Amino acid sequence: MTHSLYINAEAVEVSVEKVLASQTFARSEKLRSFLRYVVQKEQSGAAQALKGYSIGVDVFGRPEEFDPSSDPLVRVQAGKLRKLLERYYDTEGLDDPIRISIPTGGYVPQYKMNRQECPPPAVLRQLIIDPQPIEVFAQKPLRMRLFAYAGLTALNLALAAFNLNALATTPPAPPAPLLSGSPPPSTQIPRVVIDNTGLDSNLAKKLEDTIREAGNREATIDIMSVSDDLASAENMDSRLRFRIAVKPGAIAGSLEMSLVHDATGDIIYQASYDLYDSDATTRLETIALDLASSTLPVSGEIYRFAAQQGISSDLMQCMSLTELYNNTNARLAFINAKACQRKLVPTGRPGNIYSNLRMLRDASRDALKRSNA
Known part of the structure:
Protein backbone atom coordinates (compact mmCIF):
# COMPACT_ATOMS: atom_id res chain seq x y z
CA MET A 1 0.00 0.00 0.00
CA THR A 2 2.41 2.59 -1.23
CA HIS A 3 0.00 5.53 -1.15
CA SER A 4 -0.61 5.49 2.63
CA LEU A 5 2.93 6.12 3.86
CA TYR A 6 1.85 8.26 6.83
CA ILE A 7 -1.80 7.26 7.26
CA ASN A 8 -2.81 4.12 9.09
CA ALA A 9 -5.59 1.71 8.15
CA GLU A 10 -7.92 2.74 10.98
CA ALA A 11 -7.79 6.38 9.91
CA VAL A 12 -8.53 5.42 6.29
CA GLU A 13 -11.52 3.34 7.41
CA VAL A 14 -12.94 6.20 9.48
CA SER A 15 -12.45 8.62 6.59
CA VAL A 16 -14.11 6.48 3.94
CA GLU A 17 -17.10 5.71 6.18
CA LYS A 18 -17.57 9.45 6.73
CA VAL A 19 -17.60 10.00 2.97
CA LEU A 20 -20.05 7.14 2.39
CA ALA A 21 -22.42 8.49 5.06
CA SER A 22 -22.41 12.02 3.63
CA GLN A 23 -25.30 13.80 1.93
CA THR A 24 -23.16 14.13 -1.20
CA PHE A 25 -23.13 10.34 -1.65
CA ALA A 26 -26.63 9.72 -0.25
CA ARG A 27 -28.28 9.14 -3.64
CA SER A 28 -25.41 7.28 -5.30
CA GLU A 29 -25.57 3.69 -4.06
CA LYS A 30 -23.44 2.32 -6.90
CA LEU A 31 -20.75 4.95 -6.40
CA ARG A 32 -20.73 4.20 -2.68
CA SER A 33 -20.18 0.53 -3.51
CA PHE A 34 -17.49 1.51 -6.02
CA LEU A 35 -15.58 3.60 -3.46
CA ARG A 36 -15.90 1.04 -0.67
CA TYR A 37 -14.70 -1.73 -3.01
CA VAL A 38 -11.53 0.01 -4.22
CA VAL A 39 -10.56 1.17 -0.72
CA GLN A 40 -11.07 -2.29 0.78
CA LYS A 41 -9.05 -3.90 -2.01
CA GLU A 42 -6.19 -1.40 -1.66
CA GLN A 43 -6.13 -1.68 2.12
CA SER A 44 -6.03 -5.48 1.95
CA GLY A 45 -2.94 -5.36 -0.27
CA ALA A 46 -4.76 -6.27 -3.49
CA ALA A 47 -4.34 -2.95 -5.31
CA GLN A 48 -2.95 -4.77 -8.34
CA ALA A 49 -6.36 -6.45 -8.77
CA LEU A 50 -8.15 -3.13 -9.25
CA LYS A 51 -8.79 -3.38 -12.97
CA GLY A 52 -11.72 -2.39 -15.12
CA PRO A 63 -21.08 -11.07 -16.72
CA GLU A 64 -17.78 -12.95 -16.91
CA GLU A 65 -17.44 -12.15 -20.62
CA PHE A 66 -17.39 -8.42 -19.80
CA ASP A 67 -14.82 -6.54 -21.92
CA PRO A 68 -13.81 -3.16 -20.40
CA SER A 69 -12.05 -2.11 -23.60
CA SER A 70 -15.34 -2.08 -25.52
CA ASP A 71 -17.76 -1.33 -22.67
CA PRO A 72 -16.90 2.04 -21.04
CA LEU A 73 -19.12 1.48 -17.97
CA VAL A 74 -16.33 1.39 -15.38
CA ARG A 75 -14.45 4.34 -16.88
CA VAL A 76 -17.61 6.44 -16.96
CA GLN A 77 -18.52 5.55 -13.38
CA ALA A 78 -14.95 6.24 -12.25
CA GLY A 79 -15.23 9.72 -13.74
CA LYS A 80 -18.47 10.29 -11.83
CA LEU A 81 -16.86 9.03 -8.62
CA ARG A 82 -13.91 11.42 -9.01
CA LYS A 83 -16.28 14.36 -9.52
CA LEU A 84 -18.42 13.36 -6.55
CA LEU A 85 -15.35 13.11 -4.32
CA GLU A 86 -14.26 16.56 -5.45
CA ARG A 87 -17.73 17.93 -4.65
CA TYR A 88 -17.66 16.29 -1.23
CA TYR A 89 -14.25 17.76 -0.30
CA ASP A 90 -15.32 21.17 -1.60
CA THR A 91 -18.39 21.15 0.69
CA GLU A 92 -19.10 18.68 3.50
CA GLY A 93 -15.56 17.33 3.66
CA LEU A 94 -13.73 20.64 3.41
CA ASP A 95 -12.24 20.22 6.89
CA ASP A 96 -11.68 16.45 6.78
CA PRO A 97 -8.10 15.68 7.86
CA ILE A 98 -7.73 13.00 5.14
CA ARG A 99 -8.66 13.34 1.48
CA ILE A 100 -9.37 10.26 -0.64
CA SER A 101 -8.92 10.41 -4.40
CA ILE A 102 -8.95 8.08 -7.41
CA PRO A 103 -6.24 9.39 -9.77
CA THR A 104 -7.04 9.53 -13.46
CA GLY A 105 -5.65 6.56 -15.36
CA GLY A 106 -6.33 3.89 -12.74
CA TYR A 107 -8.59 2.78 -9.92
CA VAL A 108 -6.19 2.58 -6.96
CA PRO A 109 -7.22 5.11 -4.28
CA GLN A 110 -4.79 7.55 -2.74
CA TYR A 111 -4.96 9.12 0.71
CA LYS A 112 -3.41 12.43 1.63
CA MET A 113 -3.45 14.61 4.69
CA ASN A 114 -5.52 17.71 4.06
CA ARG A 115 -2.82 20.34 3.53
CA GLN A 116 -5.14 23.05 4.83
CA GLU A 117 -5.32 21.25 8.17
CA CYS A 118 -2.06 19.38 8.58
CA PRO A 119 1.47 20.17 7.32
CA PRO A 120 3.57 17.31 5.88
CA PRO A 121 5.09 15.02 8.55
CA ALA A 122 8.64 16.26 7.88
CA VAL A 123 7.56 19.84 8.54
CA LEU A 124 5.59 18.84 11.63
CA ARG A 125 8.71 17.25 13.09
CA GLN A 126 10.70 20.44 12.46
CA LEU A 127 8.07 22.81 13.81
CA ILE A 128 6.83 20.85 16.82
CA ILE A 129 8.95 17.90 17.86
CA ASP A 130 12.37 19.45 17.38
CA PRO A 131 12.21 23.24 16.89
CA GLN A 132 15.64 23.97 18.45
CA PRO A 133 17.65 24.02 15.18
CA ILE A 134 15.64 27.01 13.94
CA GLU A 135 18.11 29.74 14.88
CA VAL A 136 15.55 32.52 14.76
CA PHE A 137 14.19 31.45 18.17
CA ALA A 138 17.56 32.01 19.85
CA GLN A 139 18.31 35.29 18.12
CA LYS A 140 15.04 37.17 18.44
CA PRO A 141 14.10 39.33 21.46
CA LEU A 142 12.06 37.83 24.27
CA ARG A 143 8.80 39.18 22.88
CA MET A 144 9.40 37.43 19.55
CA ARG A 145 10.42 34.20 21.28
CA LEU A 146 7.21 34.25 23.31
CA PHE A 147 5.23 34.87 20.12
CA ALA A 148 6.92 31.94 18.40
CA TYR A 149 6.31 29.70 21.40
CA ALA A 150 2.66 30.72 21.46
CA GLY A 151 2.45 29.88 17.77
CA LEU A 152 3.84 26.42 18.40
CA THR A 153 1.42 25.89 21.27
CA ALA A 154 -1.51 26.96 19.12
CA LEU A 155 -0.38 24.64 16.35
CA ASN A 156 -0.11 21.76 18.81
CA LEU A 157 -3.62 22.45 20.10
CA ALA A 158 -4.99 22.64 16.57
CA LEU A 159 -3.41 19.32 15.67
CA ALA A 160 -4.74 17.77 18.86
CA ALA A 161 -8.21 18.95 17.90
CA PHE A 162 -7.92 16.95 14.69
CA ASN A 163 -6.66 13.94 16.66
CA LEU A 164 -3.48 13.74 14.62
CA ASN A 165 -2.09 11.00 16.82
CA ALA A 166 -4.91 8.73 15.69
CA LEU A 167 -4.35 9.59 12.04
CA ALA A 168 -0.58 9.40 11.71
CA THR A 169 1.40 6.21 11.95
CA THR A 170 4.16 5.68 14.48
CA PRO A 171 7.16 7.91 13.66
CA PRO A 172 9.57 6.06 11.36
CA ALA A 173 12.46 4.09 12.79
CA PRO A 174 15.99 5.53 12.53
CA PRO A 175 17.47 5.31 9.03
CA ALA A 176 18.98 1.99 8.03
CA PRO A 177 22.81 1.88 7.97
CA LEU A 178 22.73 2.12 4.18
CA LEU A 179 21.19 5.59 4.44
CA SER A 180 23.22 6.85 7.39
CA GLY A 181 26.30 9.03 7.23
CA SER A 182 26.90 12.72 6.66
CA PRO A 183 24.03 14.84 5.31
CA PRO A 184 23.70 15.27 1.54
CA PRO A 185 25.26 18.40 -0.01
CA SER A 186 23.28 21.40 1.18
CA THR A 187 21.78 22.39 -2.18
CA GLN A 188 21.23 18.94 -3.65
CA ILE A 189 17.72 17.89 -4.63
CA PRO A 190 16.52 14.40 -5.59
CA ARG A 191 17.37 13.01 -8.99
CA VAL A 192 14.82 10.91 -10.87
CA VAL A 193 16.07 8.69 -13.68
CA ILE A 194 13.46 7.59 -16.21
CA ASP A 195 13.90 3.97 -17.27
CA ASN A 196 11.48 3.39 -20.15
CA THR A 197 13.53 0.93 -22.18
CA GLY A 198 10.62 -1.52 -22.39
CA LEU A 199 8.36 0.89 -24.28
CA ASP A 200 7.87 1.67 -27.94
CA SER A 201 10.32 4.46 -28.84
CA ASN A 202 7.61 7.05 -29.57
CA LEU A 203 5.77 6.33 -26.32
CA ALA A 204 9.05 6.29 -24.40
CA LYS A 205 9.97 9.75 -25.67
CA LYS A 206 6.51 11.14 -24.88
CA LEU A 207 6.68 9.76 -21.35
CA GLU A 208 10.13 11.19 -20.68
CA ASP A 209 9.30 14.59 -22.18
CA THR A 210 6.08 14.92 -20.16
CA ILE A 211 7.67 13.95 -16.83
CA ARG A 212 10.69 16.16 -17.53
CA GLU A 213 8.43 19.13 -18.27
CA ALA A 214 6.48 18.54 -15.05
CA GLY A 215 9.73 18.28 -13.10
CA ASN A 216 10.98 21.54 -14.56
CA ARG A 217 7.78 23.27 -13.48
CA GLU A 218 8.12 21.99 -9.92
CA ALA A 219 11.86 22.84 -9.68
CA THR A 220 12.08 20.35 -6.80
CA ILE A 221 13.49 17.37 -8.73
CA ASP A 222 16.20 16.85 -11.34
CA ILE A 223 14.82 14.66 -14.14
CA MET A 224 17.36 12.69 -16.18
CA SER A 225 17.55 9.96 -18.77
CA VAL A 226 19.63 6.86 -18.03
CA SER A 227 22.48 8.11 -20.22
CA ASP A 228 22.52 11.59 -18.64
CA ASP A 229 22.57 10.02 -15.18
CA LEU A 230 25.57 7.84 -16.01
CA ALA A 231 27.46 10.86 -17.34
CA SER A 232 27.12 12.80 -14.08
CA ALA A 233 26.79 10.06 -11.46
CA GLU A 234 29.95 11.08 -9.58
CA ASN A 235 28.38 14.43 -8.61
CA MET A 236 25.27 12.87 -7.08
CA ASP A 237 24.60 11.60 -3.56
CA SER A 238 23.27 8.12 -4.32
CA ARG A 239 20.84 8.30 -1.38
CA LEU A 240 18.84 10.90 -3.31
CA ARG A 241 18.63 8.97 -6.57
CA PHE A 242 15.28 7.52 -7.60
CA ARG A 243 14.15 5.65 -10.68
CA ILE A 244 10.85 5.65 -12.54
CA ALA A 245 10.59 2.22 -14.12
CA VAL A 246 7.97 1.77 -16.82
CA LYS A 247 7.15 -1.53 -18.48
CA PRO A 248 4.24 -3.21 -20.26
CA GLY A 249 1.74 -4.66 -17.80
CA ALA A 250 0.73 -8.28 -17.41
CA ILE A 251 -2.55 -7.52 -19.18
CA ALA A 252 -2.36 -6.55 -22.84
CA GLY A 253 -2.69 -2.81 -23.36
CA SER A 254 -1.63 -1.90 -19.82
CA LEU A 255 1.40 -0.21 -18.27
CA GLU A 256 3.06 -0.66 -14.90
CA MET A 257 4.93 2.26 -13.35
CA SER A 258 7.08 2.11 -10.24
CA LEU A 259 9.06 4.77 -8.40
CA VAL A 260 12.06 3.04 -6.83
CA HIS A 261 14.68 4.32 -4.40
CA ASP A 262 17.95 3.17 -5.96
CA ALA A 263 20.02 2.75 -2.80
CA THR A 264 17.53 0.48 -1.02
CA GLY A 265 15.37 -0.88 -3.82
CA ASP A 266 12.27 0.28 -1.94
CA ILE A 267 9.21 0.82 -4.13
CA ILE A 268 7.63 4.02 -2.84
CA TYR A 269 4.96 4.46 -5.51
CA GLN A 270 3.40 1.94 -7.87
CA ALA A 271 0.45 2.07 -10.22
CA SER A 272 -1.03 0.23 -13.19
CA TYR A 273 -2.77 1.94 -16.07
CA ASP A 274 -4.84 0.87 -19.06
CA LEU A 275 -3.93 2.34 -22.44
CA TYR A 276 -7.49 2.01 -23.65
CA ASP A 277 -7.69 5.16 -25.79
CA SER A 278 -7.14 4.95 -29.52
CA ASP A 279 -4.57 7.73 -29.16
CA ALA A 280 -2.05 6.00 -26.89
CA THR A 281 0.31 8.99 -26.94
CA THR A 282 -2.33 11.34 -25.52
CA ARG A 283 -3.31 8.74 -22.96
CA LEU A 284 0.31 8.30 -21.89
CA GLU A 285 0.65 12.05 -21.37
CA THR A 286 -2.28 11.97 -18.93
CA ILE A 287 -0.73 9.02 -17.08
CA ALA A 288 2.66 10.74 -16.85
CA LEU A 289 1.10 13.91 -15.42
CA ASP A 290 -0.75 11.86 -12.81
CA LEU A 291 2.49 10.14 -11.81
CA ALA A 292 4.33 13.47 -11.65
CA SER A 293 1.68 15.14 -9.47
CA SER A 294 1.90 12.30 -6.93
CA THR A 295 5.67 12.10 -6.71
CA LEU A 296 7.52 15.30 -7.69
CA PRO A 297 6.20 18.18 -5.48
CA VAL A 298 7.56 18.81 -1.98
CA SER A 299 4.32 17.23 -0.71
CA GLY A 300 4.86 14.17 -2.94
CA GLU A 301 6.20 10.70 -2.25
CA ILE A 302 9.89 11.45 -2.96
CA TYR A 303 10.20 14.26 -0.42
CA ARG A 304 8.16 12.26 2.11
CA PHE A 305 10.44 9.26 1.72
CA ALA A 306 13.56 11.40 2.08
CA ALA A 307 12.18 13.04 5.24
CA GLN A 308 11.25 9.65 6.70
CA GLN A 309 14.76 8.32 6.09
CA GLY A 310 16.49 11.47 7.34
CA ILE A 311 18.27 12.16 4.04
CA SER A 312 16.75 15.53 3.09
CA SER A 313 19.28 18.20 2.15
CA ASP A 314 19.14 21.70 3.63
CA LEU A 315 17.54 22.96 0.42
CA MET A 316 14.89 20.22 0.45
CA GLN A 317 13.96 21.02 4.05
CA CYS A 318 13.84 24.72 3.25
CA MET A 319 11.62 24.10 0.23
CA SER A 320 9.19 22.23 2.50
CA LEU A 321 9.13 25.10 5.00
CA THR A 322 8.70 27.65 2.21
CA GLU A 323 5.83 25.69 0.68
CA LEU A 324 4.20 25.48 4.10
CA TYR A 325 4.27 29.28 4.26
CA ASN A 326 2.93 29.53 0.69
CA ASN A 327 0.00 27.29 1.64
CA THR A 328 -0.85 28.76 5.05
CA ASN A 329 0.44 32.35 4.97
CA ALA A 330 1.00 31.93 8.71
CA ARG A 331 3.38 34.17 10.64
CA LEU A 332 5.24 31.28 12.26
CA ALA A 333 5.67 29.57 8.90
CA PHE A 334 7.13 32.82 7.52
CA ILE A 335 9.62 33.05 10.41
CA ASN A 336 10.90 29.52 9.85
CA ALA A 337 11.01 29.83 6.06
CA LYS A 338 13.00 33.04 6.39
CA ALA A 339 15.40 31.49 8.91
CA CYS A 340 16.25 28.51 6.70
CA GLN A 341 16.55 30.70 3.60
CA ARG A 342 19.05 32.97 5.35
CA LYS A 343 21.24 29.93 6.00
CA LEU A 344 21.24 29.01 2.32
CA VAL A 345 21.33 32.54 0.88
CA PRO A 346 22.93 34.87 3.47
CA THR A 347 22.39 37.96 1.28
CA GLY A 348 18.81 36.90 0.58
CA ARG A 349 16.00 39.37 0.03
CA PRO A 350 16.10 42.13 2.65
CA GLY A 351 12.95 41.94 4.76
CA ASN A 352 11.40 39.27 2.56
CA ILE A 353 11.77 35.67 1.40
CA TYR A 354 11.76 33.68 -1.80
CA SER A 355 8.25 32.28 -2.23
CA ASN A 356 9.06 30.80 -5.65
CA LEU A 357 10.84 27.46 -5.19
CA ARG A 358 12.75 27.75 -8.46
CA MET A 359 14.17 31.12 -7.42
CA LEU A 360 15.07 29.69 -4.01
CA ARG A 361 16.84 26.73 -5.61
CA ASP A 362 18.80 28.89 -8.06
CA ALA A 363 19.73 31.50 -5.44
CA SER A 364 20.94 28.77 -3.06
CA ARG A 365 23.15 27.21 -5.70
CA ASP A 366 24.54 30.59 -6.75
CA ALA A 367 25.35 31.42 -3.12
CA LEU A 368 27.19 28.11 -2.73
CA LYS A 369 29.24 28.77 -5.87
CA ARG A 370 30.22 32.22 -4.60
CA SER A 371 31.26 30.85 -1.21
CA ASN A 372 33.42 28.18 -2.88
CA ALA A 373 35.01 30.58 -5.37
Missing part, protein backbone atom coordinates in the same frame (compact mmCIF):
# COMPACT_ATOMS: atom_id res chain seq x y z
CA TYR A 53 -12.75 -6.02 -15.50
CA SER A 54 -12.83 -6.91 -11.79
CA ILE A 55 -14.71 -3.72 -10.91
CA GLY A 56 -17.22 -4.27 -13.70
CA VAL A 57 -17.94 -7.81 -12.53
CA ASP A 58 -17.72 -7.37 -8.74
CA VAL A 59 -19.30 -3.93 -8.34
CA PHE A 60 -21.58 -3.49 -11.34
CA GLY A 61 -22.63 -7.10 -11.85
CA ARG A 62 -21.33 -7.47 -15.39
